[in-house]
Amino acid sequence: DVKVTQSSRYLVKRTGEKVFLECVQDMDHENMFWYRQDPGLGLRLIYFSYDVKMKEKGDIPEGYSVSREKKERFSLILESASTNQTSMYLCASTLAGNYGYTFGSGTRLTVV
Amino acid sequence: GENVEQHPSTLSVQEGDSAVIKCTYSDSASNYFPWYKQELGKRPQLIIDIRSNVGEKKDQRIAVTLNKTAKHFSLHITETQPEDSAVYFCAASIREKLTFGTGTRLTIIP
Numbered sequence: 412d413v414k415v416t417q418s419s420r421y422l423v424k425r426t427g428e429k430v431f432l433e434c435v436q437d438m439d440h441e442n443m444f445w446y447r448q449d450p451g452l453g454l455r456l457i458y459f460s461y462d463v464k465m466k467e468k469g470d471i472p473e474g475y476s477v478s479r480e481k482k483e484r485f486s487l488i489l490e491s492a493s494t495n496q497t498s499m500y501l502c503a504s505t506l507a508g509n510y511g512y513t514f515g516s517g518t519r520l521t522v523v
Numbered sequence: 524g525e526n527v528e529q530h531p532s533t534l535s536v537q538e539g540d541s542a543v544i545k546c547t548y549s550d551s552a553s554n555y556f557p558w559y560k561q562e563l564g565k566r567p568q569l570i571i572d573i574r575s576n577v578g579e580k581k582d583q584r585i586a587v588t589l590n591k592t593a594k595h596f597s598l599h600i601t602e603t604q605p606e607d608s609a610v611y612f613c614a615a616s617i618r619e620k621l622t623f624g625t626g627t628r629l630t631i632i633p
Contacts, residue, residue, distance in 0.1 A: 442619045444620075444621075446623075451532070451625060451626075452625060453529075453612060453623045453624055453625040453626050454567070454612065454623040455623075456620065456621070456622070459620060461619070469620075470524060470622075501566065501567070505619055507619070508619075509619075510555040510557065510572070510616050510619050510621070511557065511569050511572060512557075512559075512567075512569065512621065514566040514567050514568075515566065516565075516566050517566060
């Protein structure tokens with residue numbers, strides 16, 4: 412069974428902390444994505460990557476950065492966590508040319 | 524960028540009846556339109572998708588229709604069952620980047 416694994420299911424961090432959310436896929440997918448999900452707002456794209464060491468801004472990149480040093484791993488970084496970054500974070504991946512995403516199980520981040 | 528609007532935000536139907544969820548998109552370059560189902564506490568799962576060169580696609584009790592001229596697409600669920608209760612998201616894609624609608628919470632009333 413193909414998998415997208417997010418390292419933490421629940422995370423509580425303090426305002427101002429640097430936070431790392433990790434995502435690993437075992438499907439040799441080229442494309443990886445980070446979304447945040449908030450009630451009434453759906454899923455909003457933060458950053459995405461079409462290949463190793465490549466990254467592109469999504470619709471809401473402010474306050475976030477990403478790293479993709481290896482094909483299977485895509486990390487989301489909150490440089491200085493703020494309370495408005497409390498959310499569910501979903502990682503997804505897909506093959507190049509195949510638009511069907513496989514999602515991870517999500518990380519619910521609370522910033523206090 | 525692409526903008527996807529989804530309606531209604533909540534929908535309740537009697538078990539056995541049909542449910543329809545509608546979405547519109549703004550960018551005529553979008554060429555792929557998937558629908559995801561998200562059950563409580565779980566990850567979104569792809570349930571059906573359609574590409575821009577197709578007008579309709581059906582998979583058992585679910586179907587999707589696409590009107591490229593009007594830039595809207597719809598999800599149809601027939602003979603609804605309790606397990607259809609979930610949040611449904613539509614999306615539109617340029618290349619592999621998906622823009623999602625805000626979701627529809629579907630409740631099936633036994």
